[in-house]
Amino acid sequence: MIETSRLHLIRFDRVRLARGGHRLFDGLDLTVSERRVGLIGDNGSGKSSLLRLINGLILPDSGDVWVGARDTRRHRKELPGEIGFVFQNPDHQIIFPTVGEEVAFGFANRGLKGRAAEAEAARFLAAHGCASWEGRAVHELSGGERQRVAIISVLAASPSLLLLDEPFASLDLPMRMAFRRLIAELPLQVVMASHDLELLADCDRIIWLDRGRVVAEGPPGRILPAYREAATLRVLAS
Numbered sequence: 001m002i003e004t005s006r007l008h009l010i011r012f013d014r015v016r017l018a019r020g021g022h023r024l025f026d027g028l029d030l031t032v033s034e035r036r037v038g039l040i041g042d043n044g045s046g047k048s049s050l051l052r053l054i055n056g057l058i059l060p061d062s063g064d065v066w067v068g069a070r071d072t073r074r075h076r077k078e079l080p081g082e083i084g085f086v087f088q089n090p091d092h093q094i095i096f097p098t099v100g101e102e103v104a105f106g107f108a109n110r111g112l113k114g115r116a117a118e119a120e121a122a123r124f125l126a127a128h129g130c131a132s133w134e135g136r137a138v139h140e141l142s143g144g145e146r147q148r149v150a151i152i153s154v155l156a157a158s159p160s161l162l163l164l165d166e167p168f169a170s171l172d173l174p175m176r177m178a179f180r181r182l183i184a185e186l187p188l189q190v191v192m193a194s195h196d197l198e199l200l201a202d203c204d205r206i207i208w209l210d211r212g213r214v215v216a217e218g219p220p221g222r223i224l225p226a227y228r229e230a231a232t233l234r235v236l237a238s
C-alpha cells in the first residue's frame with residue numbers, strides 16, 4: 001500500500017456551466033475523495049471541462065467547486081501551487097524552448113533558483129529515462145516526446161493533486177506502460193480522463209459522464225464493462 005501525502009476532498013456544489021452556447025453542467029453535485037479517480041464518457045461529455053473546473057482554469061457560471069478548504073473562485077491563484085494539470089495537447093502546456101528550461105520551471109515553482117533548479121531538472125530527467133534531453137529543443141521533439149516532457153515537468157512541481165486529461169494518447173506502448181506504472185506508484189491523488197479503459201482499470205472509482213451528467217459511478221470492475229457494453233449496443237443499433 002502506497003502512502004499518499006494528502007487526499008483532497010473535491011466537491012462540486014450545484015455547478016452550472018455553459019460551454020459553446022449550450023448548458024453542459026446543470027446543477028452538478030459531485031464529491032470526490034479517492035486516491036485514483038477515472039473519468040470516462042463519449043467525446044464532448046464534459047470530462048475536460050470537469051477537470052478544468054477543478055483547477056480553476058474555468059469557473060462555474062453558478063455554484064461552487066471546492067478543493068479541500070479552497071473554492072476555485074476565491075482561491076484561484078493558489079491552486080496552481082497545489083494542482084498539476086497535464087493537458088490533452090502538450091503544446092498547450094509547454095512554454096519554454098528547451099526541455100531543461102521547461103522542467104527547471106517546475107523546480108523554480110518550488111522555490112529553487114537558477115543553477116539549483118537546472119541541476120534538479122537534469123537529475124529529474126535522468127530519473128525518468130531522459131538523461132540527454134536537457135538541451136533539446138522542444139519543437140524538435142515528436143508529439144509523444146513532448147507529451148512525456150509535459151508529464152515530467154508537471155511532476156517536477158510536486159503537486160499534491162494531479163489532473164490528467166487523456167495524457168497518454170500519443171505515447172507508444174512501452175512508454176504508456178511505464179507511465180501507467182509511474183502513475184500507480186505516485187504518492188499523490190490523481191484524477192484522469194481517458195478513452196483508454198485499460199489505463200483506468202487500476203482506479204479506485206470511475207465516474208461516467210454523459211452530456212454533463214453523471215450516469216454511473218463506482219468501481220472499475222462494474223463501470224468500465226457497462227460503458228463498453230453501452231457503446232457496443234449503440235454501434236450495433238446505428
Ligand SMILES: Nc1ncnc2c1ncn2[C@@H]1O[C@H](COP(=O)(O)OP(=O)(O)OP(=O)(O)O)[C@@H](O)[C@H]1O
Pocket residue numbers: 019020021024041042043044045046047048049050193
Ligand atoms: N473552449 C470551448 N469553447 C466552447 N465550447 C467548448 C469549449 N471546450 C469544450 N466545449 C464544449 O463543451 C462540451 C464538453 O467538452 P469537453 O471538452 O469537456 O468534453 P470531453 O468529454 O473532454 O470530450 P473529449 O472526449 O472529446 O475530449 C462539448 O460540447 C464542447 O464542444
